[in-house]
Amino acid sequence: MTSIAEIAPARGADIQAIADMSRRLVEVGLPWTWTPERVMRHFRHPDSLVITARSAGCGTSVLAGFAIMHFGDDIAHLNLLAVESAHQRLGLGRQLLSWLEHTALTAGTFTICLEVRARNPVALLFYRRLGFVETGRVPRYYSGREDALRLMRDLRHT
Ligand SMILES: CC(C)(COP(=O)(O)OP(=O)(O)OC[C@H]1O[C@@H](n2cnc3c(N)ncnc32)[C@H](O)[C@@H]1OP(=O)(O)O)[C@@H](O)C(=O)NCCC(=O)NCCS
Structure with missing residues (x-):
């Protein structure tokens, strides 16, 4: 099933809600590291993009998801991505x-990499379905407590 969403760069007014979503949906059971201050640093950084998905309906638009990506010279790093529970799937x-x-392709960047909690089976299914492959494991990556799996996708090989 597909829902129509408006995808666009985040607004300053979205920062608090994005940090809250990160705490509720991504950093469950871990210390809150994606605070409003950290999200704001990416929002202002010239090489980062914070984007939102707004789901339209009944004349209103609600913040349904977001993602944060940092663009390096050769690799784009997906820092965070989350969709509100009611809008998932x-x-x-x-x-x-x-x-x-x-x-990323428009910027001439062909590789996307990311880390995901090793104990997040839904995210792993999602990223694998979208063409990401596992390249390694990083022990205790999250606050010294939980392992990460490192994934990457070469956008030239779709
Ligand atoms: C992972 C997450 C971002 C997926 O977002 P979503 O909008 O629900 O995903 P989509 O609807 O675009 O799904 C794309 C594909 O991923 C797979 N997928 C997504 N959620 C799945 C689930 N719960 N179970 C099995 N497969 C799933 C499916 O193959 C799906 O395609 P299909 O619906 O045609 O079968 C969302 O579950 C989420 O925000 N989770 C909490 C935060 C998180 O873990 N973020 C990732 C780490 S930063």
Whole structure:
């Protein structure tokens, strides 16, 4: 099932909500590291993009998801991506990632990498479904407590 979402760069007014979503959806059971201050640093950084998915309906638009990506010289790093529970499984995560992938290709960047909690099976299914492959494991990556799996995708080989 696919939902129509408006994908666009975040606004300053979204920063608090994005940090809250990170705490509720991504950093569950871990210390809160994606605070509003940290999200704001990426929002202002010239090589980072913070984007949002707004789901339209009944004349209103609600913040349904977001993603944060940092663009390096050769590699784009996906820092965070989350979709609100009520909007999951409607294609919004796929749309957010697709938007960033097109942006990376336009910038001449062909590789996307990311870390994901090793104990996040849904995220692993999601990223594998979208063409990411596992390249390694980083012990105790998250606050010294939990391992990460490192994933990457070569955008030239779709
Ligand atoms: C992972 C996450 C971003 C996926 O977002 P989403 O909008 O629900 O994903 P989509 O609807 O675009 O799904 C794309 C594909 O991923 C796979 N997928 C997504 N959620 C899945 C689930 N719960 N179970 C199995 N497969 C799943 C499916 O193959 C799906 O395609 P399909 O619906 O056609 O079968 C979302 O579950 C989420 O925000 N989770 C909490 C935060 C998180 O873990 N973020 C990632 C680490 S930063």
